[in-house]
Amino acid sequence: MSIIEVAGMTRRYGSGKSAFEAVSGLDLSVQEGELFGLLGTNGAGKTSTLEVIQGLSTPSEGTVSIMGMEPIRDRRDVRPNLGIMLQKGGLPSDLTALESLEMWAGTCSNPLSAMDVLGRVDLADRAGTRVKFLSGGEQRRLDLACAIIGQPRVLFLDEPTTGLDPESRRNTWTLIEELRNSGVTIMLTTHYLDEAERLCDRLAIMHKGRVVRSGTVAEVVGDHPASIHLELPSVPLPELLSARMSIEDGKLVVVTSELQDTLTELLVWAQRAGVRIQGLDARAASLETVFLSIADEFDDRREIAA
Numbered sequence: 001m002s003i004i005e006v007a008g009m010t011r012r013y014g015s016g017k018s019a020f021e022a023v024s025g026l027d028l029s030v031q032e033g034e035l036f037g038l039l040g041t042n043g044a045g046k047t048s049t050l051e052v053i054q055g056l057s058t059p060s061e062g063t064v065s066i067m068g069m070e071p072i073r074d075r076r077d078v079r080p081n082l083g084i085m086l087q088k089g090g091l092p093s094d095l096t097a098l099e100s101l102e103m104w105a106g107t108c109s110n111p112l113s114a115m116d117v118l119g120r121v122d123l124a125d126r127a128g129t130r131v132k133f134l135s136g137g138e139q140r141r142l143d144l145a146c147a148i149i150g151q152p153r154v155l156f157l158d159e160p161t162t163g164l165d166p167e168s169r170r171n172t173w174t175l176i177e178e179l180r181n182s183g184v185t186i187m188l189t190t191h192y193l194d195e196a197e198r199l200c201d202r203l204a205i206m207h208k209g210r211v212v213r214s215g216t217v218a219e220v221v222g223d224h225p226a227s228i229h230l231e232l233p234s235v236p237l238p239e240l241l242s243a244r245m246s247i248e249d250g251k252l253v254v255v256t257s258e259l260q261d262t263l264t265e266l267l268v269w270a271q272r273a274g275v276r277i278q279g280l281d282a283r284a285a286s287l288e289t290v291f292l293s294i295a296d297e298f299d300d301r302r303e304i305a306a
């Protein structure tokens with residue numbers, strides 16, 4: 001069952017000749033209990049999309065439904081079910097971590113114990129520290145604590161692990177997975193592709209306001225060719241079946257949709273020709289290679305005049 005449904009959603013900023021379309025005709029659906037990732041280049045429109053779904057801004061065109069309701073019209077019924085972690089938290093800097101969280105809990109209808117939640121984000125020992133003295137990563141974890149203390153049915157996490165050290169990132173991933181396993185629907189934006197690969201049930205990659213790839217990680221990566229890099233051999237390479245060759249930065253790059261076959265052909269040729277291949281690096285596609293190829297593929301821009 002879809003818990004979030006976005007159809008033909010456009011988000012424009014400004015008006016007239018200076019109008020800027022940050023999101024263009026977006027269609028998206030998130031299933032209940034799913035962890036859905038929204039990825040994309042800087043300025044792709046991820047935060048703008050989340051803001052419309054959360055009811056923080058109005059779509060210029062199209063419709064958005066969350067839990068079967070309209071985020072702005074039905075705000076009173078929608079809001080208590082949402083947990084929102086924005087890119088930048090706005091907690092009063094003079095309160096302690098515990099006071100901030102308790103204050104936040106006071107706005108929720110069914111909050112968990114603030115001390116328990118501080119424990120879940122590994123901040124129990126910082127409970128008495130003023131927010132302004134918390135490190136950047138600790139403040140990020142306090143923002144996460146605020147987002148989850150109300151036991152939300154739908155949780156929005158906008159770059160939740162930015163600025164966290166590797167151990168804190170992993171602990172946060174475990175917490176996010178626990179929340180998902182307990183049935184919370186999670187929408188996450190991130191620039192860390194390893195984070196998306198580890199966490200997301202499904203994801204959409206946005207570029208310049210549009211979704212350009214979507215599906216499970218395996219589906220998104222599956223359509224993408226693999227690549228083999230090697231030093232230019234002393235003898236010219238023969239044509240390889242189902243492969244394209246080019247020279248990049250003085251290295252030979254073979255792009256293929258049949259990695260195993262092409263690699264076998266290459267190695268058999270090298271052995272027969274008595275060629276020693278240097279610097280061989282064969283890689284199946286990853287989310288990173290897909291991501292990096294997107295800017296090359298979709299380089300149009302939309303300046304609009306209303």
Ligand SMILES: Nc1ncnc2c1ncn2[C@@H]1O[C@H](COP(=O)(O)OP(=O)(O)OP(=O)(O)O)[C@@H](O)[C@H]1O
Nearest residue numbers: 013014020022040041042043044045046047048049
């Ligand atoms: N209030 C605003 N007025 C004008 N333009 C805006 C406004 N908010 C966002 N934009 C523009 O809309 C585009 C999309 O911004 P958005 O913050 O949604 O991108 P994003 O994908 O979240 O980016 P990032 O990964 O950098 O956080 C950007 O080009 C941004 O400059």
